[in-house]
Amino acid sequence: SSGGDPNTSAPPSADAAGGLEKTQLKIATLPAIDSAAIYVAIDQGLFEKEGLEVTPQVVQAAPEAIPMLVKGEIDAMFGNYVSMFAAHDKQALKLRILAEGSRAAPDSLSIMALPDSPIKTPKDLEGKTINVNVLHNFQELALTQVLKANNVDPATIKYVQVTFQNIMPSWKGGQIDAAYLGEPMVTAATATMGARKILDPASGPAAEFPISGYVGTQEWYDENPKTAAAFQRAIHNAGKLMANNREVVAKVLPNFTQIDAATAATVTFPYFSSNDNPVRLQRVADWMLEAKWLTKAIDVKTLMSPTTSG
Amino acid sequence: MYGGGTPNAHHAIEGLNLSVAEGELLCIVGPSGCGKSTLLRSIAGLITPTGGQVKVEGNLVRQTPDNLAVVFQDYSRSLFPWMSVADNVALPLRRKNMDKRQRREAAQEALESVGLEGAGRKYPFQLSGGMQQRVAIARALAYRPTLMLMDEPFGSVDAQTREDLEDLVLKVRGHHQMTIVLITHDIDESVYVGDRVVVLSKAPAHVVGDLKVDLPAPRDQISTREHPDFVHLRAEVGRLVRGHATV
Amino acid sequence: MYGGGTPNAHHAIEGLNLSVAEGELLCIVGPSGCGKSTLLRSIAGLITPTGGQVKVEGNLVRQTPDNLAVVFQDYSRSLFPWMSVADNVALPLRRKNMDKRQRREAAQEALESVGLEGAGRKYPFQLSGGMQQRVAIARALAYRPTLMLMDEPFGSVDAQTREDLEDLVLKVRGHHQMTIVLITHDIDESVYVGDRVVVLSKAPAHVVGDLKVDLPAPRDQISTREHPDFVHLRAEVGRLVRGHATV
Amino acid sequence: MSAQTLSPVRPASPATRWSRRAAGALAFAALIELLSRTGLADPEFLPPASEIVVRAVTLLADSAFQAHALTSALAWAIGLCLAAVLAVPLGLLLGSVPIIDAATRSVVEFLRPIPSVALIPLVALVIGTGLQHRVALVVYASLWPILYNTMYGLRGVDPLAKESLRSYGFGPLSVLLRVSLPSSAPFILTGVRLAAGVALILTVSTEIVAGRGEGIGVFIFFAGIAVPARMTDILAGVFWVGLFGVAVNALLVWVERRAFRWHHEQLGERA
């Protein structure tokens, strides 16, 4: 009934360890469905097959893990691209994307209104207050594009920062007009409160919007290229497994999120990437530049490696 | 007034039976540690005797009686360090129906009477020991109590000032019908200012002597002290005290 | 020893010139607030005179001289409330080469000599005013200083105890070659215990009288006080004090 | 703990005093119960007190919760002890050597208001993220109450008491250790009591903010991010933290009364 680090990793198999610079990896993850791939890879022995032993470390938000990454306490982290690109842009670290992680699936994110709310259509959102987890993050970035596509002026929206556990009370208390929810809250809000979906922020121009990935530093990558490749393969293989098998995901969710089996069966999962694609990631960087969240353009291709998994 | 108490934590006084008439000036002498200060605190209602009773004007003392003033033995600790000397003296006058100016004047007058006219604006810690003691006396005098309890009030002042203060107490008593209980170690003083001198034994205290002082009024530092009765009484008190000393 | 200082914040004493011979018992009398306590503090090196110098054994006093003991006028505040009476007395002995048992014994002995043999385990606030004062005296005596400064040390004890303590000081002085400076308001006392009596004027203090007391040793409470020289000296000091009183 | 206060009252018996305490606690619980049951506060976010307590008691048997609790208690204890060990000597130094106080005050007062939230990433960068991270933040925050109370305590020492010892030829250090320290000790202990609360808050808060590893704060964090949030679990965790605070305070008060009997008796207090 309580959280903590799940220590489900299997011991490394001796045969596959050949040639890797490093076999024991510490990876910071988030307690969110998005980071399921790493747990599935552990659970299904995919890392083991590559000769890796991976220990996940749950952190609350990406900015906290960055100092750990810089200091070398962890080898890689699961972080959202907006934060990571910002950090790269401000030279807090030299970014290297090791493997793509999650992309927004239809209905995995949602702008919702309570049943008795006057908000019915996206247009009604103008001038309203909407929560985000952190200001200036991917939530805002995607919604801005989708609102524009829906002929709503994004500049009129007031964003307030509300931590995860306080979204429901602020929404019910009328402090926010519409809620920007992710899974599993979308499912829960629909089921328990009869909330209505107004808009899917991951639709239209923001369809399959890349959210988070596994990243490290350029230095680390230069020192451990083979390990990086092995890691990328394991994550991509996990992505493939998860693409058509909800069960493997549902099984690991209780290990690192507070989602119980019953909820796990009904929530909408994001897409878990099984290859790396610089084109769709470039979109994120470009939008950030447009929003002036970056000081200069980022060529995402130079930060990524080609996909090596079969 | 009957003081027959054994105060809370320490059995200081036992089987003590003592009464003071209205308007009387009673002096109490007795060996160090015998319970004089404790007795005074009982009279003031500051501690409740575990046995026995204290009556003031026929009423049982449960609380502090009205119109009472005390000069504590530990005068320096009884002054408030955050107030100027004048404010210290004026503070109790808030209980009287006096406006600010009247209080200030009364305080100033009392300070003058103890020879501290210039010290009103100083703080207690800026005064010498004897001056602090006189501030405590001034505070009690300014209050014009009907019952005044003084615990070794002149212990820290020089001989001349002491005599002046003795005469001041006598004068004030005459003007404002006051009952005074005065504890002193100075046998001459007890006889000189007292209408009656009570000598206590060492702890647990009981009365070993109760002498009426019938010296002619008004008393005078020269003539009274030469009076044969004075010399006699003083010797008598001395004998009683010495019979019960501690060392 | 020259005390000619104007201490820090307040110009208490000015143009005072005074010396004490080794082994002498000097009594200082003077009106309240004239600067006696301040003078004592200067001698003890507790305050630095703004002008003038203090010398002990020919050396300028900048710090507290060695082997000094002080009995403060405000004895109750000079005792440490967190220590038992015995510990209070034993504490300064840590400066001497004494082990724990020796210290305890010395403390017990000193307490006995002031009539407090039973009070060692009590805390200061559990004692009467006079008893606290005697603890302060015991602390100074136990230390066996070569220079002892006493500021109205017997102010709060009864007549009999006072006489006993006076004799105690005389006895101790005889046994352990000590220089003593004693401030008192009791003129008889100053003549009885002193080898010399210095009378100060009111503030700013200067010496108005410096009398050698040539009474036969050993002194005795009865015979000495009846000695014609005593009576004469006492009257002389009295006259000098009265000439400079405050009220 | 009644001083001889505004008016002298006979001290209440221990039984009366305990029943008063219980009454106070019950009234508080009843208030929460009422707020929740009447719907004045949404019961989903403020569950009734009875439910919280029941949940808290069942948690006690949960071994995972026990581990969380022990980790937090350890971080708390280490942090508080270090803070005390650092702050008391530092306070004595600053409180008795004005030149050092003057030299360091600007720096100290500059560092002091920097919130630990802002420091979390920087501290992580400098000393890493293990237990030492948590302990460092706890020490940083709980240092101040002890430091300030030590300095203010020293200032309140009766100068005559210091003079007494000085007159016997004791040096400044002896005066500091034998007079200033004991005389201000009761006030320093109040500082420690304050710091104990601050340390507890910081321990749990850092855990909540960091949201990883073990600790009551982590437990609370995870209960918070569940959907829907497990408010009963959060408040059950809070309940134990609060109770721990009460116990620590009671212990320190008890120590204070034993160690500083003179202080309380002198004030005319009765246990």
Next chain:
Amino acid sequence: MRTAVFRVLVLAGLIAVWEVATLLAASPFFPTPSTIVTRMHAMWFSGSPATLFLTDAAIGNILPSLGRMALGFAGGALAGVLLGLAIGLSARVYDYLDGVLQFLRAIPPPALVTVFLVVFGFGMRMQLAFIVFSIVWPVLLNTADGARSVEPLHLQTCQAFRLSRAERLLRVVVPSALPKMFAGLRLALSLSLIVMVFSELLPGTTNGIGFQLTDAYSTFDLPAMWAGIVLLGILGYLLNELFLVVERRVLAWHHAARDLVG
């Protein structure tokens, strides 16, 4: 005067060391003081003379923060003094409240954010409640301690002269508790600055130094984050100096009495 010069010298020396150390380290997480100051100037103090050189960002963030802090401090100090006096003076009140207050004191405010939100709603009210709740304890505990340790002879003097309860309270108990109260207030003052930042992380915050700080942090604008930290440090320092001036006035007697001996 000499100590002031001395203090400035120490400070200047430390800043120089800091500058050199950060130059050598060249870590983006630790910008040089000169970078930070430049950033502070650009962000907050490059406005027009009409607004005392404050920029819009300064007016929109620093002032609301200070307002919140001042209100929170005032509320917490008042509550702490009143409760502390009540507890320190009355055994009965003490008995009733002790358990509950000690319980509340131990509770980490972040765990209660949701409850605060439900009870107080978004924004100012909740932020103030949060600040007050966090800073009241040092004032309360120290005041209670002070009120309980009044010199017994002072109380007896009051009683002997039959001063009214109000007079005893105002003229004796409060002045004797003041030194300790001030120790608590000084702690609370620094704490209120810290908690002010915390309160600006609460749901629904839209401005403030803390808000800017976390925003800078989450977008990795490290010089801006450091600018916030340094600003807090400077504010803390100034507030403390101001506090000491007030304290020296109010406690003049106390300092004079204690400073007698060199």
